[in-house]
Amino acid sequence: MSTSRPYTLRVAGDLRARIEAEAAKLECSPSDLVRRAIEQHLDGRKLLEGSERRHLRVTEYMQVALDAIIRENHPELRETLVLEADRRMKLHHGA
Missing domain, CATH: 1.20.5 (Single alpha-helices involved in coiled-coils or other helix-helix interfaces)
Structure with missing residues (x-):
């Protein structure tokens, strides 16, 4: 059983375009990119190559x-x- 639940988030058009471009570059979904960004922010660390x-x-x-x-x-x-x-x-x- 999954513990994840939907969360609705509104973003300005330019931010949405940036999210979609970065997700395409990283070959992941926009949702995955946003989840990663939130986790990094909340964890207080950057995942660096x-x-x-x-x-x-x-x-x-x-x-x-x-x-x-x-x-x-x-x-x-x-x-x-x-x-x-x-x-x-x-x-x-x-x-």
């Missing part, structure tokens, strides 16, 4: 290494670099 995980780890390593080099060799530039990084995040990523 191995290459994505590696990319994130390498990026973090590079940032730590660069920060150590800057602190040691050019401490006077650190605050300027952090401010510029923040400016670029807002400009390019809206964050």
